[in-house]
Amino acid sequence: MACTAETLAAALRAAAAVIAEHRAELVDLDRAIGDADHGENLDRGFTAIVSALDTATPGTPAAVAKLAATTLISKVGGAAGPLYGTAFLRASVKLGDAAEVDGALLIEALRAALEGVQARGKAVGGDATMVDALIPAVSAAEEAAGSDVAAILAAAADAADKGAESTVDLVPRKGRASYLGERAKGHMDPGARSTALLLRAFAEAAR
Amino acid sequence: MACTAETLAAALRAAAAVIAEHRAELVDLDRAIGDADHGENLDRGFTAIVSALDTATPGTPAAVAKLAATTLISKVGGAAGPLYGTAFLRASVKLGDAAEVDGALLIEALRAALEGVQARGKAVGGDATMVDALIPAVSAAEEAAGSDVAAILAAAADAADKGAESTVDLVPRKGRASYLGERAKGHMDPGARSTALLLRAFAEAAR
Amino acid sequence: MKKIINDPKTVVAESLRGLAAAHADVLRVEDDPAIVVRVDAPVAGKVAVISGGGSGHEPLHGGFVGRGMLAAAVPGAVFTSPTPDAVEAAVKATTGDAGALLIVKNYTGDVLNFETAAELAAAEGLDVRSVVIDDDVAVKDSTYTAGRRGVGGTVLLEKLTGAAAERGDALDAVETLARKVIGQVRSIGVALTAPTVPHAGEPSFDLADDEIEFGIGIHGEPGIERTAVVPADELVARMVEAIVTDLPFGEGDKVLLFTNSMGGTPLVELYLAHGIAERLLAERGIVVERRLVGPYITSLEMQGMSLTLLKLDDELTELWDAPVNTPALRWGV
Amino acid sequence: MKKIINDPKTVVAESLRGLAAAHADVLRVEDDPAIVVRVDAPVAGKVAVISGGGSGHEPLHGGFVGRGMLAAAVPGAVFTSPTPDAVEAAVKATTGDAGALLIVKNYTGDVLNFETAAELAAAEGLDVRSVVIDDDVAVKDSTYTAGRRGVGGTVLLEKLTGAAAERGDALDAVETLARKVIGQVRSIGVALTAPTVPHAGEPSFDLADDEIEFGIGIHGEPGIERTAVVPADELVARMVEAIVTDLPFGEGDKVLLFTNSMGGTPLVELYLAHGIAERLLAERGIVVERRLVGPYITSLEMQGMSLTLLKLDDELTELWDAPVNTPALRWGV
Ligand SMILES: Nc1ncnc2c1ncn2[C@@H]1O[C@H](COP(=O)(O)OP(=O)(O)O)[C@@H](O)[C@H]1O
């Protein structure tokens, strides 16, 4: 199975539901080491994506991703808005005018998303950010090259879960959690957690 | 035994110790239905009386009472400062230039103190104020006429205790507690309690 | 109890030291008894408007000392009326031939202590008048109580009489103005949390997380009614209703709306409440011509707010707009 | 959680409505995206100084919009940087040929969103510069962190650059001034309690009744160190030490001392702390020439305070004294 504009839109709706469901959890993670808004921010953004998809029907996967990108950029704010917005924007560029996204193109798009986040946020692996979920996710996707979209996303989601878990023991060096230094240890990074949630939602939608 | 300038000064010192000891209790009573300062106010005032007595040695009971009055007026503030100040002032006037206060004069002085408080504060019995301790105290003192100073004060203190107790069931109509109306029921008036404490301290000192 | 203090007994004196250091261009603080005095006092030929009361309501009153408002403020201990000799000292430091007006908030302690002070000052040949402000509609009339409390209206009264004194009005006129203002200003307050008096060390009352006190004063006394937390729309509607029906204020009335924080309520909430009050008054045809929004008469760190409405006419509006230069209110200079 | 609100989702919009109603003579609020704009914007021939950030820090930034300070403020959701299109809307509403200066507090979100906005505005042919303020000495340098946070110094920076823009300085000069100010302003904050973000509903951190957070920011993040409650003398001494040794500030330096309440700390405590800071600086031979005391950059209802020191010279002093007419800072008009 490959991914079309319609299936990507459906995946985004599914992701919005997951974010809404985990809103309080993400707020709580951010409350511990940040400013208690990550869940609220993403919920606002993905709710807006759903609204946007209700009124527009972009014709290509790239156009859907771009709609998500611009909506996130204009509705989320904070650090997560520009970062996730850039991720979707770079992915959209990579998707070009393909009508269907196959496994190979998906992997390229994921890699582009990661590079976009790193270009904007300057975080590297180990800084305890969403990048710590994205890096292993992209690697796992690349290792699953040749599989179908669903399998690639499942591999990425599994790796993202572990990556998010790994932030618990890290001393953050980027974003708001970095102010806490050693005191942030023992807490999962909210952005890494939301990245894992999003990839899991996409993987489930692709099954 | 009659009361001299010296014994009155000693009684005031004893009263100061009692007020200090009950500072928190009086604050708590006032916290419930007022503004949580009665104990602090009286403690400040009686501490100042002790300081004043350390530097001055008034020659007559009236002069001692007047020193207490002016100190309370200039150090206490709030409602209790002017009211207790007036009580001591009127008592002092009544004591005249007597070198010793006997039972009869004491009763007159107590009556004058009560009248002073009522003239200033316009409270009548049943308004749930210090007047509800003073009225029965003065009546009891008058009933004990013919007894010595110690016995008169003991009778007054006993009656004041009961009077203070009676304020628990009243709806206050004067002072800060009156704002609460029915909600003030179930609480003892802090000024009635302090009046009872002071009379008890004087009675003990006179034994 | 957590506070930025050294010792409950020295809070007021130390705080006044900071006030003096911060605003030496406008006021000075004299010690023993502690009073806050306009830096250029006494001002020849002008009535001295003086107020005071327990501390813990800052910026009231010390923050309103300066040109166009108070000549002096007399701070008592926290929530405790100052003593007569302190009031008298303030009168002496600021009052000349033009005389002085004492603004007394209606609390037994304040009334008694200021009364004595006025007598003392009169005995020295000074022309001193007193007015008692009692604008709190939460309190039943004085058959059952010590009478209505002086709350938010005090801030407006101090500004308006201060402006009248500054433009040179005689004492009779300033006193008449004060009585007029008192006659047409009304307030109501609510609390979400209790203040903690420093020497008491514990909150003045206990409120559950879903309760508020309606009709509170500014001294940590509980309100007239404990109710459930309600949305801001409903809360402000109740407050507006209580005030508007009291005077009453009616269609076409021009008013000053004063939305006041009790200390701990932040501006984001206060402006939200203010916006609701503006809307509700507009719905009733009451015309808000001037407004004041902020923490101006507080109760330590208590969360809550009060609303005050003053009926305006051209004279009051002009006096409100007149220049004022104090730590807490400043415009036109 | 107890707040005077209707719904966490509408807090900011409703609060802005109240701000607009209260200060219609000075500013207006535009919706969707929400921005606060000087009532007379765009002002021909003058640089537009614009700032913004998450809400919950009131009066920052909306309360500083007006003549002599900000041309516009861009309020995000509570504690959330506004989006680029909101910033762009503010630029478009206020910026003419003289260009605009964006004042960005150093937080990842603010930097990223304002960066994008500046690019968007530049693409439309507008001359827009950005400066990033990072005055919080509590944060270690950016090898280990997102860099020092922008805190109290922001208020001073907005006033000074706003005054420069008002007197007609060109964009180059206003930008140079901004960088100079950022180079010589330092701050530190402490918290006694945590704020509660409306949509979170619970305090951002838990503090025991005998604990304080030293080195906090303004978003409810815990501080760099949790310590026991200490007397104000000791607390302020630690704060002064942290600031003074950082720049460093030394004997003979002329400074502006800004003693700021985090929202829930009342003035009586704030002035007390201010007085201590004045004394400690005097002991070090540092000359306090100007001061600002009050809640100007807050963190919702959080109890706590911050100290900010700015090294002054004649130019900065003149700009500080220049007239300003905003809801929260007003003098000379
Ligand atoms: N420089 C960065 N690079 C990558 N991710 C970052 C960076 N800074 C922050 N993040 C991510 O953003 C998340 C916080 O997002 P959010 O709470 O919405 O924004 P804010 O920190 O502005 O409140 C963090 O948990 C982290 O994963």
Ligand SMILES: Nc1ncnc2c1ncn2[C@@H]1O[C@H](COP(=O)(O)OP(=O)(O)O)[C@@H](O)[C@H]1O
């Ligand atoms: N009008 C009055 N007449 C007599 N006693 C009064 C009156 N008003 C108040 N009191 C007494 O004063 C007490 C309160 O004193 P205090 O707490 O020191 O003053 P404040 O009420 O000003 O804080 C009350 O408990 C009551 O006994």
Ligand SMILES: [Mg+2]
């Ligand atoms: Mg966050």
Ligand SMILES: [Mg+2]
């Ligand atoms: Mg009391």
Ligand SMILES: [Mg+2]
């Ligand atoms: Mg009192």
Ligand SMILES: [Mg+2]
């Ligand atoms: Mg945020």
